[in-house]
Amino acid sequence: MYEDYDHLQRAAKDHLWMHFTRHSSYADADVPIIVRGEGAYIYDAQGKRYLDGLAGLFVSQLGHGRTELAEAAAKQAQELAFHPLWSYAHPSAIRLAERIAGYAPGDLNRVFFTSGGGEAVESAWKLAKNYFKLTGRPMKHKVLSRSIAYHGTTQGALSITGLPPLKQQFEPLVPSTFRVPNTNIYRAPLHGDDPEAFGRWAADQIAVAIENEGPDTVAAVFLEPVQNAGGCFPPPPGYFQRVREICDEYDVLLVSDEVICAFGRLGHMFGAERYGYQPDIITCAKGITSGYAPLGAMIASDALMAPFLEEGAMFAHGFTFGGHPVSTAVALKNLEIFEEEKVLEHVRSNEGAFRSTLERLKDLPIVGDVRGDGYFYGIELVKDRETRESFTEEECERLLYGFVSKQLFAEGLYCRADDRGDPVIQLSPPLICDQSHFDEMEQVLRTVLDKAGTLL
Structure with missing residues (x-):
């Protein structure tokens, strides 16, 4: 145990405002204080070990304690600790932009660095509006996104987010965002037994929404390859191919929000690659540095950059710490390790075992669905597996949080464990995990969910 453990507890409760936290829950309980990490595990201030089944927050792709990444940060900080990308450049940002452009599909060759994912989403919406104004279509500014989808907490990104309970206390938000159906086939209102038909229907609702708003007013549609909130909804077969057709037909930009899904989470550098579609913009962050420094990016096509190359033109947007020298140096080393250790291949060769291990839990009455891809899964909990009846708000509070x-x-x-949408448990472990870690997750989940079933 840390010598100053009691002091840390008092200071945490008196001064630290934690994110997305019910502080009242710590009135008579200790704040969990995580002090170190090693591989796929983290340790608290009392020395207890935990399997990091969420990779921090979908971030720690290479696991904890990688000295190579710490050394890359220290080396860069000694050479050049900071300089902005406002009309200037530095080598690590240039090299990383080149490397990311090499990985990105198609002509996504322009990399705009941010500090994180929310800023990347903000940047993409601002770019879409700015681009259409410069190219003679000034009314195209509206954005479509899916119901229950999460795209960030800044005012613009929160407006695009499709979770009403997260938005209400901050309204009014940025106007001109509209929702379309998500791809939760487990609760599909139509075509539930025909994934391809369901995917076609869900995609076609984007065309309906564009027509309803007027094609000359819609700028972009923001979609995650696998939707996070609601519990890991993969795309049905043909879904993204149909979305691409619709976007082309109506001159709407397709933004692939890959803040979670990029950099190996699905076994590829980008989720768009896994599912075979070509976006106009990719937003990313999190795994780009495996969490060893904060960094995000908006990756745009050459066509979107073109009007900003005209004489006197400028994208009047940026962030002080976007493309920070230390962060970009860490990202370069991170991606170098990806290739040296064949991390993508490791995920692809083990994802089937991860899925089958989690699917063992289906023998528990409380487990309704296990869904996801790569190293990114959701387990939906139900009151009745036959009818797929979910829990009431009070039951969710007692069971999930309590x-x-x-x-x-x-x-x-x-x-x-979350109830944004229906109650789910999400698993997104470091990409270095293997069968021993999958088994450990399954065993803990089985113990806890078996007990949870008896509480109903």
């Missing part, structure tokens, strides 16, 4: 979330952590598994 027991499951706390008990998983107590049993040594850090992951996410």
Whole structure:
């Protein structure tokens, strides 16, 4: 235990405003204080070990304690600790932009660095509006996104987010965003037994929404390859191909929001590559540095850059720490390790085992669905597996927050239990994990969910 543990507890409760946290829950309980990490594990201030089943927050692709990444940061800080990208450049940002452009599909050759994912989403919406104004279509400014989808917490990104409970306390937000159906086939209102037909229907609702708003007013549609909120909704077969056709037909930009899905989470550098579609913009962050420094990016096509290359033109947008020298140096080393250690190949060769291990849990009555791809899965909990009846708000509060979330952590598994949409447990472990880690996750989940079933 840390010598100053009691002091840390008092200071955390008196001064630290934690994110997305019910501080009242710590009135009579200790704040969990994580002090170090090693491989796929994290350790708290009392020395207890936990399997990092969420990779921090979909971030720690290479796991914890990688000295090569720490050394890359230290070396860069000694050479050039900071300089902005406002009319100037520095070598690590240039080299990283070149490398990312090499990985990105098609003509996505222009990399605009940010500090994180929300800023990348903000940048993409601002670029879409600016681009259409410069190219003679000034009314195209509206954005479509999917219901229950999460795209960030800044005013613009929160407007694009499709989770009403997260938005209400901050309204009014930025206007001109509209929702289309997500791809939750487990609860599909139509074509539930025909994934391809369901995917076609879901994609066609984008065309309906564009027609309803007027094609001359819609700038972009923001979609995650695998939708995070709601519990990992993969795309049905043909879904993104149809979305691409619709975007081309109506001159609407397709933004692939890959803040979670990029950099190996789905076994490829980008989720668009896995599912075979060509976006106009990719937004990314998180795994780009494996969490060893904050960094995000908006990757845009050559066509979107073209009007900003005209005499006197400028994208009047930027962030002080976007493309920070230390962060970009760490990202370069991170991607170098990806190639040296064949991380993408490791995910692709193990994802089937991860899925089958989690699917063992389907023998528990409380487990309704196991879904996802790569190293990114959601387990939906249900009251009745036959009818797929979900829990009431009160039951969710008692079961998910009152027991499951706390008990998983107590049993040594850090992951996410959430009810944005339907109640789910999300798993997104470091990409270095193998069968031993999958088994450990399954065993903890089985213990806790078996107990949870008896509480109903």
